[in-house]
Amino acid sequence: MSEAGARAAASQAHQQDWARLIATLTRRFGDLDLAEEAAAEAFATAVARWPADGVPPNPGAWLTTTASRLAIDRLRRENKRQDKHREAQLLYDDDPPGPPGAIGDERLRLIFTCCHPALALESRVALTLRLVGGLTVPEIARAFLVQEAAMGQRITRAKAKIKAARIPYRVPSAEDLPARVSGVLAVLFLVFNEGYLVTGTGPDPVRHDLTAEAIRLTRLIRALLPQEGEVAGLLALMLLIEARRAARVSPGGELVTLADQDRGAWDAVLIAEGHRLVRERLAAGVAPGCYQVLAAINAVHTSAREVRDTDWSQIVALYDQLARLDASPVVALNRAIAVAELDGPEVSLAAVDRLAGPLAGYHAYHATRADLLRRLGRSQQSRAAYDMAIELAGNAAETAYLTRRRDQLG
Amino acid sequence: MQYLLSVIDDRAGYAPQEDDTAGSATPQEMNALDVFNERLVADGHWVFAGGLGVPDNATVIDNRGAEAVVTDGPFVESKEYLGGLWIIEAPDLDVALKLAAEGSKSCNRKVEVRPFLSE
Numbered sequence: 001m002s003e004a005g006a007r008a009a010a011s012q013a014h015q016q017d018w019a020r021l022i023a024t025l026t027r028r029f030g031d032l033d034l035a036e037e038a039a040a041e042a043f044a045t046a047v048a049r050w051p052a053d054g055v056p057p058n059p060g061a062w063l064t065t066t067a068s069r070l071a072i073d074r075l076r077r078e079n080k081r082q083d084k085h086r087e088a089q090l091l092y093d094d095d096p097p098g099p100p101g102a103i104g105d106e107r108l109r110l111i112f113t114c115c116h117p118a119l120a121l122e123s124r125v126a127l128t129l130r131l132v133g134g135l136t137v138p139e140i141a142r143a144f145l146v147q148e149a150a151m152g153q154r155i156t157r158a159k160a161k162i163k164a165a166r167i168p169y170r171v172p173s174a175e176d177l178p179a180r181v182s183g184v185l186a187v188l189f190l191v192f193n194e195g196y197l198v199t200g201t202g203p204d205p206v207r208h209d210l211t212a213e214a215i216r217l218t219r220l221i222r223a224l225l226p227q228e229g230e231v232a233g234l235l236a237l238m239l240l241i242e243a244r245r246a247a248r249v250s251p252g253g254e255l256v257t258l259a260d261q262d263r264g265a266w267d268a269v270l271i272a273e274g275h276r277l278v279r280e281r282l283a284a285g286v287a288p289g290c291y292q293v294l295a296a297i298n299a300v301h302t303s304a305r306e307v308r309d310t311d312w313s314q315i316v317a318l319y320d321q322l323a324r325l326d327a328s329p330v331v332a333l334n335r336a337i338a339v340a341e342l343d344g345p346e347v348s349l350a351a352v353d354r355l356a357g358p359l360a361g362y363h364a365y366h367a368t369r370a371d372l373l374r375r376l377g378r379s380q381q382s383r384a385a386y387d388m389a390i391e392l393a394g395n396a397a398e399t400a401y402l403t404r405r406r407d408q409l410g
Numbered sequence: 411m412q413y414l415l416s417v418i419d420d421r422a423g424y425a426p427q428e429d430d431t432a433g434s435a436t437p438q439e440m441n442a443l444d445v446f447n448e449r450l451v452a453d454g455h456w457v458f459a460g461g462l463g464v465p466d467n468a469t470v471i472d473n474r475g476a477e478a479v480v481t482d483g484p485f486v487e488s489k490e491y492l493g494g495l496w497i498i499e500a501p502d503l504d505v506a507l508k509l510a511a512e513g514s515k516s517c518n519r520k521v522e523v524r525p526f527l528s529e
Contacts, residue, residue, distance in 0.1 A: 118503055165525045166411050168502040176504075
């Protein structure tokens with residue numbers, strides 16, 4: 001096999017096997033640090049050896065064997081020095097390792113441990129991307145505009161707390177599962193959103209690597225917990241947003257709103273998959289959670305061939321349903337945006353203005369007002385609202401869009 | 411594994427008083443605490459528990475130098491202070507957090523969960 005082929009095989013194995021490898025090693029050796037080091041070393045060995053030796057017939061098994069051997073070597077070296085210390089730091093794991101086939105379960109343990117609520121949210125995100133996603137520390141640091149050393153510290157500290165406070169390495173009990181699953185989904189949605197609307201004035205308005213990673217991990221959780229409706233809901237939501245990525249930013253680097261997007265540029269395959277998931281949840285006949293309702297709202301948008309075909313009454317009804325689950329002012333703002341299409345900008349503006357208190361510092365509140373005021377011909381007020389929105393917007397493409405709209409005002 | 415559950419008092423109404431009862435539990439809270447403590451004993455989690463007097467009655471002593479220096483009052487003045495504590499035995503943090511949640515409910519105060527060094 002060519003060198004390039006071997007390298008591609010190693011990279012594919014990394015995508016497929018990293019989380020499984022970390023999970024298996026953690027289960028076997030009771031130590032996240034050791035698992036991470038041994039897995040990283042095994043992949044480095046693969047990259048070094050496969051081009052010359054050829055890709056092994058079963059890359060996953062080769063990696064497990066290699067990493068286990070590396071971990072044992074490391075343990076032997078360390079045990080000579082600090083036998084008792086290592087013993088004391090074993091992860092708490094209250095049932096014996098399962099049969100080798102129960103891989104799904106192993107990865108779930110890893111995910112739930114990385115997303116434990118006793119860890120700070122930013123640590124959960126970092127730990128999940130490192131241990132489940134296999135991103136390197138420099139990659140994660142870049143994605144969140146944090147110094148590499150600081151990101152490394154964050155991950156190290158989180159792992160230290162897992163050990164010292166005995167955060168258990170297991171899947172939560174059925175009684176705790178819904179709350180804990182929603183904690184995992186919050187981490188994944190945060191990763192997705194950071195990729196979707198990059199904060200800061202960096203050159204890339206959309207970070208495809210982060211959205212893709214969030215989708216990949218959500219797919220993994222979906223495969224592991226197929227009966228959890230909110231997992232399917234979040235996956236559908238991400239797919240339907242991701243499907244519009246190509247149409248969302250103009251070649252000039254400006255945000256394109258949903259109404260102005262070239263719907264032909266939407267990804268039909270992702271939309272079909274998203275719609276399938278939404279239909280699956282509807283058929284389940286179980287009261288949906290927030291992600292499922294958000295996915296349904298997006299499915300109404302992606303079902304419309306032209307923006308004028310959009311079923312706005314359906315969208316407003318879904319926002320009503322969402323508001324009952326999540327009484328946040330942001331939901332109320334999005335509902336008001338849909339109301340503008342159904343009942344006109346004046347009705348909508350009245351609803352938006354009622355949100356002035358809680359949303360005064362939120363750029364989308366001012367951008368919405370600016371647009372409604374523009375449609376009502378109140379140019380001067382619209383301009384002031386655009387100014388506020390531009391000042392608060394954190395994303396380069398959005399700033400470019402808002403600036404043009406403001407400058408187009410008569 | 412043992413955890414320290416610190417009861418954090420942050421009641422705004424707290425003011426120094428003649429006796430040592432400011433900030434201590436109401437009869438209702440005491441009842442809830444008794445029920446909770448009995449359960450801790452019955453389920454094998456109990457190691458120790460106790461309520462503390464107000465921080466004003468604390469004395470700090472520093473004998474690192476040539477002479478012991480005695481200071482009236484707590485070592486740090488803050489709006490939040492330690493009102494009491496439990497030491498519990500729990501197999502892992504999830505169990506400790508569950509117990510702390512019940513403890514917080516029964517004494518109507520925030521609770522910090524902190525592991526003891528395991529060696």
